[in-house]
Structures are given as structure tokens and as C-alpha cells.
Amino acid sequence: MLKKERHALIIKEINLHNKVLSSDLALQLNVSEDTIRRDLNEMDEAGTIVKVHGGALSRSYHYPFQQNDIYAGEAKKEIAKKGMDLIKDGMVVLTGGGTTVLQMVGMLPPTRTATIFTISPLVALQLADHPLITVILIGGQFSKNSQVCVGTQVVSYLSEIRFDICFLGTNGISIGDGLTDSDLDIVQVKKAMIKASNKLAIMCVAEKLNTVQRMRVCELHQIDCLITDLEPDDSALNAYRRENIQLY
Amino acid sequence: MLKKERHALIIKEINLHNKVLSSDLALQLNVSEDTIRRDLNEMDEAGTIVKVHGGALSRSYHYPFQQNDIYAGEAKKEIAKKGMDLIKDGMVVLTGGGTTVLQMVGMLPPTRTATIFTISPLVALQLADHPLITVILIGGQFSKNSQVCVGTQVVSYLSEIRFDICFLGTNGISIGDGLTDSDLDIVQVKKAMIKASNKLAIMCVAEKLNTVQRMRVCELHQIDCLITDLEPDDSALNAYRRENIQLY
DNA sequence: GGCAAACGTGCAATAACATGCAGGCCCCTG
DNA sequence: CAGGGGCCTGCATGTTATTGCACGTTTGCC
Numbered sequence: 001m002l003k004k005e006r007h008a009l010i011i012k013e014i015n016l017h018n019k020v021l022s023s024d025l026a027l028q029l030n031v032s033e034d035t036i037r038r039d040l041n042e043m044d045e046a047g048t049i050v051k052v053h054g055g056a057l058s059r060s061y062h063y064p065f066q067q068n069d070i071y072a073g074e075a076k077k078e079i080a081k082k083g084m085d086l087i088k089d090g091m092v093v094l095t096g097g098g099t100t101v102l103q104m105v106g107m108l109p110p111t112r113t114a115t116i117f118t119i120s121p122l123v124a125l126q127l128a129d130h131p132l133i134t135v136i137l138i139g140g141q142f143s144k145n146s147q148v149c150v151g152t153q154v155v156s157y158l159s160e161i162r163f164d165i166c167f168l169g170t171n172g173i174s175i176g177d178g179l180t181d182s183d184l185d186i187v188q189v190k191k192a193m194i195k196a197s198n199k200l201a202i203m204c205v206a207e208k209l210n211t212v213q214r215m216r217v218c219e220l221h222q223i224d225c226l227i228t229d230l231e232p233d234d235s236a237l238n239a240y241r242r243e244n245i246q247l248y
Numbered sequence: 249m250l251k252k253e254r255h256a257l258i259i260k261e262i263n264l265h266n267k268v269l270s271s272d273l274a275l276q277l278n279v280s281e282d283t284i285r286r287d288l289n290e291m292d293e294a295g296t297i298v299k300v301h302g303g304a305l306s307r308s309y310h311y312p313f314q315q316n317d318i319y320a321g322e323a324k325k326e327i328a329k330k331g332m333d334l335i336k337d338g339m340v341v342l343t344g345g346g347t348t349v350l351q352m353v354g355m356l357p358p359t360r361t362a363t364i365f366t367i368s369p370l371v372a373l374q375l376a377d378h379p380l381i382t383v384i385l386i387g388g389q390f391s392k393n394s395q396v397c398v399g400t401q402v403v404s405y406l407s408e409i410r411f412d413i414c415f416l417g418t419n420g421i422s423i424g425d426g427l428t429d430s431d432l433d434i435v436q437v438k439k440a441m442i443k444a445s446n447k448l449a450i451m452c453v454a455e456k457l458n459t460v461q462r463m464r465v466c467e468l469h470q471i472d473c474l475i476t477d478l479e480p481d482d483s484a485l486n487a488y489r490r491e492n493i494q495l496y
Numbered sequence: 497g498g499c500a501a502a503c504g505t506g507c508a509a510t511a512a513c514a515t516g517c518a519g520g521c522c523c524c525t526g
Numbered sequence: 527c528a529g530g531g532g533c534c535t536g537c538a539t540g541t542t543a544t545t546g547c548a549c550g551t552t553t554g555c556c
Contacts (some may be wrong), residue, residue, distance in 0.1 A: 019253060032536050052252045053512065053543065121369030124390045137397050139387025142372045145267060145305065149385050171265055182267065207264055254534050301553065303504065503552065514543065
């Protein structure tokens, strides 16, 4: 087995799986782990791969963070655009505090007139430079983790108003468990928000579909609109389509 | 499972849900919680994430508004420091929304315990990473000019609570006209804030001393503390000293 | 104020590592 | 063809990294 040959195989393996283990390669190529290590070191110095303790990773895999952010950013913009279209002139809207919601309100055209209630200071600030939209910030205890207002104040306030539509971001959504979240305070507020609204729109990046968190927010059938970055007829959404959820 | 691999997965999880629990990760990645803790600590030191008790949070989500800190001039920092000293452990504090107030709450030592009510979303967000302070955001119509909550909701809410001390920024202050402001909504809220508080502290940069705005907020004698960037015995403050205002 | 979960630390076992050395292979030269 | 040098490989050595567990402490919640 020639060195170049091994290198080629290692690269092939890394391209395939984004990672290799020294021990696997030694077994597979029938050489000692020392040799593999030497190979990996050379290739790391050459910049072909990234060596780590125990094996090596593909160079692109080593810096997936920014790519992911950008990718997720694009997806969220896509979702935001679709969600935005659900807000018609004169509507009374209620929103939660996710980044997708934030994106959405930032994209609202300056000519749109609406009243937006929100539990998120960030959403309120985002809307500060919108000329026509009236913003009502719903006050209460400020949750440091999720940067929205929670607590009994919020819940009882919500009980006194009816909204045309409620936009919520997603933490977990799945067929079996419906909409789920990880924070008790948030769950209670979200429940109250849903109860106070005629329509419920859930915004969800495809990656979060079919993930489950600890606590239940609501059943699937309570969701009216599901807005994702996928095409509405994507097969990944089949199960949700069967629940009579309007897909966007 | 390679360490880098775990790190990448943790980051992915955090980007997705904005937070992770050590216990969940341990289960999901099939390693001990100790290992996860070590991972999270490393990533926290590297600045990738923010570690908290029980798990970790996304850095970008947690500090989206840090750029705001830059604006504060030296004078405002000086004022902020003096004002900060008036907040003692256990106090129930009410604040308005000026940049000086924002500076001040940003400087509060991490060991300080207090409950801070505020009409300013920015103040709430600024305090989001303070471990001990409870933040109550007072909700209402969001004023786009001044980026605080105003309106009858706020006023009636304030009528039901008593605060130890109220911090307000300054728009205009002068011997003849007292504290003045330019926006009717703001004035009404400020009046209610003053009425609800045992002590009134006004934060004011020297340039704004002896300026007058269109509408009156309160008389000079209602002010308990005047915090400026001048020395307390500065002659420019003589007139205010005569009004029995405590100078800082 | 009490309790359980989360925490940090030290320790030990194991895996992975770097390094030096010896043997084997190839090629070159005499 | 014999010998030698360069390169690669495997093995042995000692070192470092990583991980899980045990311990006592801190933290957050009720």
C-alpha cells in the first residue's frame, strides 16, 4: 500500500463521512495506527483535512457554524416572507419572540397598517421605525433565557383580548406530541396566547420539524397555519397536511 | 465520538433551540454529563456559547444589542456610576428609558439583588444577563420616538405599586420650570412614575442643566436626588442645592 | 431553610499521541 | 552485483489527552 494511495482513500472516506477514526483506517488499510497518524498529520499540515484527537475531520466540517447560521438565516427569511403575507391591513396581531418572528416583523412593508401586540421587547424595538403599525408591548416578568415577558400578568392580560392571528416560533413540533417547548413559563404564556387568538400560525425551520421538547404547548389540530422554508407540497409535510393544517 | 464532533453537534443544537441542557446532551451523545460540562466550559471560554447552570445558551441570541453600549460618553458613564450606588440590595426600583439609565443598569455589579421595574425594553434587555436582578417590564403602547411604553395602561399599572426609588433621565431641567419634557405621552407616564415612588432621582448631563422643554413633568422640589457628571459642590449646581436637592 | 440537581475537583484507567529505533524496500552508484 | 543512503513502516517507550467516577460543595427551587 503506497502512501499516496492511502491518502487518496483517506480523503475519499472523509468526503463521504466528514470524519475518520485513526483506528478504523488502520484496520481498513491494514497498516499500523502510527502510519495513519503520520498520514493524517501530513495531510493536516498540507491543509487537506483537520486532524483532531482520535482521527480527522473534513475541513468544511470543522467550521460548520457560520455556514449553518447563514443557511438558517436564509431559511428564516424565507419563512418570514411567507408569514408576513398573512398579516393584512387592519389586523390585530399577537406575536411571540423567536428570531423568525423578529425577521418577519422587520420585513413588513411600510404601507401595512396593523396593531401588533407582542411579549417580546425585541419585536417592539424592531417595529419602532415602522410608520403605521401600532405596537403594544405586553408587560410582565422578563424571562432572561428567552427574552420575552412571562408570568401571570401576561396570562391574565391576554385573557381580556381577542386577536385575529397569533404568530409563534417553534421549539419542537412533531406528529405525536404536537407543539412542545422546554421552559415552563414560556409554555404557560404560549397557551394563553393561543387561547386568545382566532388563528394560530406556527413558524418553523425544516430542521425543527419532528423534534420534541419537554413540555407540551398545544395539540397539532389547534394549529391553523404551518409556515416552513419548504415548499407547501413537500413530502416531509405530508403528516401535517393530514391534520388539516394550512401549509405555507 | 470525537470531541470536535460533539462540539459541532452542540452548536447545531444551540442554533436550533437557543439553549441546551447538559443532561439532554449527555443522553443524546451517549457520554457522561461530566464530559458535556467540560465541553460546554471549553466552548464558553472560546466564546462560542454562554454556559449557564444546567446547560448553555446561544451567544448571538443572548447579546443581540451590545452595540448599544458604545454610544455612552464618559460623562454618562460618570453619572451612571453615581446613580448605581443609590441602588441597594433588596430595593424595588423603577426606571425610565434614557441612555443614562441604560448605562447605569449595565454597570450594576453581578452580586446586587434588586427588583427593577422599567418601561424601557432596552433596559430590560440590558439586564437580561444579570444573574440576580428580577426585571419586570411594564407593558403598554410602545412609543416609537422614545422607545418606551406609554399610555393609560402604564399609568394605571403604576398607580398600584410603590417603589423605593425612581430613576429618570432628563430632557430639560431648570430652576424656573423644574423638570420638563417634549412629549405629552412621556410626560404623563413620568408623572405617574414620580407619584408611585418614594424617592425621585434625576440623571442629567451638565449640558442639559438649565434647559427647558415644552411640558412640565414636575417641580424642582419633588426631586430628591440630582445626579450629574459635575462635582457635587460645583457652583453650577448652587441653585439646585438651595432647593434641598441631594446632589451627586 | 431544606432538598435534589448541577457543579468542580482530584483520581485512575484508557486511548491517543510523539519519538526514537530497527528492519525492509527501492534506487543509485561504484 | 555489492554496498550504501534515503524513505517508509512497525514496534517500544514514555507522555499527554480524554473520559468516567467519587467526593464534597454550590446552586436554584420549593
